[in-house]
Amino acid sequence: MTGRNDRAEIFARLKAAQDGRLKAPHPGGMTPPKSAATKGKAMVTHFINKAIAQYATVTELDRFADVPGFMSDWLRGQNLPKEFVLAPILSGLDWAKETTITPRPGAATTADTVGVSLAYGAAAETGTVMMISGHHTPTTLNFVPDVEVIVLSKKDISAGMEGCWEKLRAYKTQNPMPRAVNFVTGPSRTADVEATMVLGAHGPRRLHIVLVDETSPWPKST
Amino acid sequence: MEVSSENFKANVETAVVDDNLKGAMGKLTGALRPNRAKAVAGLPEFDALRDHGIAIKMHTLDHIDTYLEQFEANVVANGGHVHWCADEDSARQTILDLCRQHDVKTVTKGKSMVTEELGLNAFLDNHGILPLETDLGEYIIQLRGESPSHIIAPATHLQQHQIKETFQSAHTHLDADRPMDTAEALTEEARQELREKYGAADAGITGANFMIAETGSTIIVTNEGNGDLTQTLAKTHIVVASMEKILPTMDDAGVMLRLLARSATGQEMSVYTTLSSGPRRQGDLDGPDAFHVVIVDNGRSKMLAGSEREMLRCIRCSACLNHCPVYASIGGHAYGWVYSGPMGKVLTPSLAGLEQAKDLPNASSFCGKCEEVCPMRIPLPKLMRNLREQQTEQKMTPLKQRVALSLWSALASRPWLYRKLTGLMTRTLARLAGKRRVFSWMPMIGEWTKSRDLVAPEGGSFFDRYHARTQPIKGADHDDRTQ
Numbered sequence: 061m062t063g064r065n066d067r068a069e070i071f072a073r074l075k076a077a078q079d080g081r082l083k084a085p086h087p088g089g090m091t092p093p094k095s096a097a098t099k100g101k102a103m104v105t106h107f108i109n110k111a112i113a114q115y116a117t118v119t120e121l122d123r124f125a126d127v128p129g130f131m132s133d134w135l136r137g138q139n140l141p142k143e144f145v146l147a148p149i150l151s152g153l154d155w156a157k158e159t160t161i162t163p164r165p166g167a168a169t170t171a172d173t174v175g176v177s178l179a180y181g182a183a184a185e186t187g188t189v190m191m192i193s194g195h196h197t198p199t200t201l202n203f204v205p206d207v208e209v210i211v212l213s214k215k216d217i218s219a220g221m222e223g224c225w226e227k228l229r230a231y232k233t234q235n236p237m238p239r240a241v242n243f244v245t246g247p248s249r250t251a252d253v254e255a256t257m258v259l260g261a262h263g264p265r266r267l268h269i270v271l272v273d274e275t276s277p278w279p280k281s282t
Numbered sequence: 283m284e285v286s287s288e289n290f291k292a293n294v295e296t297a298v299v300d301d302n303l304k305g306a307m308g309k310l311t312g313a314l315r316p317n318r319a320k321a322v323a324g325l326p327e328f329d330a331l332r333d334h335g336i337a338i339k340m341h342t343l344d345h346i347d348t349y350l351e352q353f354e355a356n357v358v359a360n361g362g363h364v365h366w367c368a369d370e371d372s373a374r375q376t377i378l379d380l381c382r383q384h385d386v387k388t389v390t391k392g393k394s395m396v397t398e399e400l401g402l403n404a405f406l407d408n409h410g411i412l413p414l415e416t417d418l419g420e421y422i423i424q425l426r427g428e429s430p431s432h433i434i435a436p437a438t439h440l441q442q443h444q445i446k447e448t449f450q451s452a453h454t455h456l457d458a459d460r461p462m463d464t465a466e467a468l469t470e471e472a473r474q475e476l477r478e479k480y481g482a483a484d485a486g487i488t489g490a491n492f493m494i495a496e497t498g499s500t501i502i503v504t505n506e507g508n509g510d511l512t513q514t515l516a517k518t519h520i521v522v523a524s525m526e527k528i529l530p531t532m533d534d535a536g537v538m539l540r541l542l543a544r545s546a547t548g549q550e551m552s553v554y555t556t557l558s559s560g561p562r563r564q565g566d567l568d569g570p571d572a573f574h575v576v577i578v579d580n581g582r583s584k585m586l587a588g589s590e591r592e593m594l595r596c597i598r599c600s601a602c603l604n605h606c607p608v609y610a611s612i613g614g615h616a617y618g619w620v621y622s623g624p625m626g627k628v629l630t631p632s633l634a635g636l637e638q639a640k641d642l643p644n645a646s647s648f649c650g651k652c653e654e655v656c657p658m659r660i661p662l663p664k665l666m667r668n669l670r671e672q673q674t675e676q677k678m679t680p681l682k683q684r685v686a687l688s689l690w691s692a693l694a695s696r697p698w699l700y701r702k703l704t705g706l707m708t709r710t711l712a713r714l715a716g717k718r719r720v721f722s723w724m725p726m727i728g729e730w731t732k733s734r735d736l737v738a739p740e741g742g743s744f745f746d747r748y749h750a751r752t753q754p755i756k757g758a759d760h761d762d763r764t765q
């Protein structure tokens with residue numbers, strides 16, 4: 061047993077406070093603000109613009125099979141190490157053909173400079189990606205490496221958060237609720253020194269989003 | 283944390299002459315006010331969104347017991363544990379027991395106002411457990427041994443050179459000549475100092491911006507990523523949450539999130555919004571082995587039953603602080619407790635007791651800006667006035683003030699007597715003032731007349747003059763200013 065158990069006492073007080081009150085009804089759900097583009101190409105463009113406004117960088121690719129080649133070029137172009145930690149869900153791609161880079165599938169440690177993971181959803185309204193935890197996509201990839209690369213299928217973008225919740229509810233019918241759901245909007249930052257914004261506080265200093273036209277490789281049961 | 287709000291008057295006197303504070307506060311309000319204005323202007327539906335958010339909160343508070351029970355059941359179904367704590371003693375002891383149960387020696391912490399309210403760091407420290415704050419602002423004030431001066435920007439009272447000095451004396455293992463003159467350099471130094479600490483900690487303690495009943499999740503909203511490192515890399519994750527953070531569904535959280543970041547920093551969305559729902563699952567490669575949620579009442583159920591109920595809608599966005607002229611000139615520490623600004627003026631007496639915070643509800647210009655910017659439209663000025671009335675009823679205000687107020691109220695409720703007396707007083711004062719028509723001293727208001735003269739009334743009371751004027755003067759334009 062931990063501490064005192066005040067459960068009964070607290071609930072008695074809460075119930076007493078509600079006695080005889082007229083109870084307000086739930087106002088129901090809401091639709092994403094009209095100011096956000098809600099469909100098709102315009103929605104994808106909106107997502108890209110919002111993500112860039114939040115200091116992310118974006119690349120568009122046709123197919124998931126293009127991701128290894130892109131990573132090889134990009135790491136070299138950015139002068140980043142060729143070793144990186146990779147979300148196991150993406151290890152099925154043909155990495156072997158890219159001989160200059162070495163992905164290591166698994167969770168991230170502080171020794172990793174670059175991490176690559178796959179998003180489960182996204183909200184165009186704010187340029188936000190939704191990551192879920194699990195053996196496919198470990199949470200540490202989103203926070204520990206200096207440079208975070210997130211691959212996202214355009215088909216997984218919704219207008220607002222409501223679409224992300226819907227996707228999560230669907231996921232929950234087949235699986236337990238993921239331990240962690242991370243909504244990520246740009247790289248980490250702080251304004252704790254004299255209200256001056258500085259990128260790269262404790263989490264990633266950079267966020268690169270790789271947008272792919274094709275359907276994502278999430279297993280059907282998820 | 284200990285409450286020192288009874289020293290409010292003395293605290294204010296020190297604060298208004300502090301130049302470092304003045305400089306720092308100017309930068310905060312200079313950044314956050316226009317940011318919020320821009321974010322609100324960018325969302326035409328903002329007001330409708332506020333109404334929607336308020337309706338969700340009102341519904342939730344009316345059914346808070348049901349939703350808390352649903353939350354508990356879902357946390358347990360997710361493999362976590364829920365602990366209920368009626369007051370701060372109970373909460374501190376529960377957290378300590380959890381630490382002992384999991385053999386915890388070191389703790390990393392994400393930013394959490396409720397743990398500040400509990401004075402948790404000092405308590406853990408006294409019991410041999412080392413707490414380390416990881417939010418940059420919290421880290422700075424922990425090194426300085428201070429409390430937060432703002433609910434989302436805890437070190438906002440400090441200027442850059444003060445932070446530099448703090449790091450110089452704390453990080454003595456680093457090169458004394460390292461560059462430290464930019465916000466970037468200081469942020470980087472803290473990043474490097476804390477980097478290896480997350481994984482080495484036995485437990486990570488975070489707060490919760492929201493709890494979702496539907497899924498049994500707690501939510502943290504941050505920009506730095508420290509909260510997520512804290513809760514992902516430690517072996518045990520302990521969430522400490524005050525009970526009014528509960529929301530029914532994920533969609534409800536979506537509405538609140540839209541309001542929160544815009545009202546706080548003017549961002550459309552903070553960088554990281556994380557739902558935590560239990561310990562690591564089978565097959566997971568990371569995440570904590572154990573997940574505990576400590577739900578803290580500590581005065582909330584009393585507020586729910588009382589006249590400060592509306593205050594429980596607060597989502598701790600800080601808009602009321604950022605727009606308050608009083609807060610901007612005295613900073614957060616003068617308020618004497620962890621909550622400051624207009625929300626602190628209502629929360630501190632409600633949670634810590636009116637006795638402890640006598641002057642707080644009185645120190646307001648009642649300009650109404652706080653209510654105007656509050657996303658939850660909490661009537662802060664009204665709540666402050668309520669608390670003031672309670673003080674008078676409970677005879678907490680000085681005797682002189684109470685006698686004067688009750689005399690005035692006796693008079694005001696008898697118009698004929700009021701008119702007679704004020705008329706008499708005006709004429710007497712006019713006669714006493716003599717030729718100069720001013721008083722350079724007055725009993726009861728000696729402090730006031732010390733540095734200025736009081737002009738003597740002329741020409742009778744308002745009513746005398748009003749009656750004289752009700753006979754319309756031909757050709758006059760009925761404008762009193764022409765007299």
Ligand code: SF4
Pocket residue numbers: 545595596597598599600601602603625652655656657658659660
């Ligand atoms: S009282 Fe309103 S404005 Fe102030 S912190 Fe709470 S929600 Fe924000």
